[in-house]
Amino acid sequence: MRAAVFEAHGAPLAVQQLADPEPAADGVVIRVGRCGICGSDLHMAEEPEFGACPGDVFGHEFAGEVVEAGRGTQRLSKGDLVSVVPLASCGHCPSCLAGEPAWCPQMRLQGGGYAEYAAVSERQCTLLPGTASLADGAIVEPLAVALHGAVIGDVRPGDRVLILGAGPIGLATAFWARRMGAARVAVQDIARHQEARAMEMGATHFLCDPEAPVAASDRALGGKADIVFDCAGVPQLVAQSVEQVRVKGRIVMLGLCTRAASFVPFRAVSKEAAILTAAFFKRQEYEAALDVLSAGAVEPRALVSQTVSLAEVPETFRALKSRTGQCKVLIAP
Incomplete structure (x- = not known):
């Protein structure tokens, strides 16, 4: 063969x-x-x-x-x-x-x-x-990987969901979040290649503002996200996710990253933000x-x-x- x-x-x-x-x-x-x-x-x-x-x-x-x-x-x-x-x-x-x-x-x-x-x-x-x-x-x-992440993130009706990374897993996560009742689903990326596809998959917003990503997601969602899904696996997105999630919100790490990532723990502790991981x-x-x-x-x-x-x-x-x-x-x- x-x-x-x-x-x-x-x-x-x-x-x-x-x-x-x-x-x-x-x-x-x-x-x-x-x-x-x-x-x-x-x-x-x-x-x-x-x-x-x-x-x-x-x-x-x-x-x-x-x-x-x-x-x-x-x-x-x-x-x-x-x-x-x-x-x-x-x-x-x-x-x-x-x-x-x-x-x-x-x-x-x-x-x-x-x-x-x-x-x-x-x-x-x-x-x-x-x-x-x-x-x-x-x-x-x-699709199953994204569904597993959505279940771990406990997406609920009316939630404001932010997805970092417009690759297949990020777009599939948008699909499941909408099916599970999320009211607003924003997909954020550093390029617009997948904007049309993200909207077709169920996103309500597509964000591309590399200079001010936190302000962009706050505007689109009408406040901080209930759940942030990191589907890009870029080290700096851990700290960014902490800034984008609400008090007592949830961050789900779905992206693969083998490099060290750093963030200020106090920023997460001060919100009691839950940082979760999802695999397979x-x-x-x-x-x-x-x-x-x-x-x-x-x-x-x-x-x-x-x-x-x-x-x-x-x-x-x-x-x-x-x-x-x-x-x-x-x-x-």
Whole structure:
């Protein structure tokens, strides 16, 4: 099979010929139909902290068709279309049984979607209903990440919500915040590339005022935010979020950042602001995200800005390292 392979930090991906995968006894082989390029993939290609090794095949937002099933599988058959929960785990520890495979001691992020085929366990697969496409199956994961953040942030009807960062997770967070009843949802970024897309996803305001971001959000929301979602992962946004949130408000950190961030604790303590973090999602949230798509919600599909072939992945991946008008790029191997 062909795959876009990671060779070294800072080096471009390379399309190579690899051996076709084989299913484990409790697993299946998927012919990848669509796979999203995630911002965390870009981090893994550049930052050693994420642990990528030469020969790895990235891609954890994927859906496809079952082409081979192991002898111990029980639910899936050849020809089934599935979306893959990319959290490989043991399947029987308390975290797995509670629908939280992210906290299984054996958890690892399941890659492999930048390829024609991928081997996964049967329990990681969620059947796609007839009303959901393979492209839908590939955006379930980022939608679930954003839903998990919205749940942790406890979005309530009437809330004033501020989202820092207009990438896919920030825009998906805007979608969920509006569905959960937020009255005002402002998306703030340092560029206007995603302004139209943010409004389509449910934002009520789009803010781009790098010189005075706090004043801009105060004006748009009519005061301080009940909840601030940091979806950009930029170190200075921790301190900025503290200034933008109300007394007893909540700050949810969803963006990935491996650099040190500093803020004045007194500024948060003086407000009794809660600083929360969100990582991954629950299995139930993954299924809820798919349910929304299969029920016909059109807004999340606005995330997809381009679909490319496997041969185009190295150049597309390189281009995404710089800020562009792209949002969620899908690969069609």
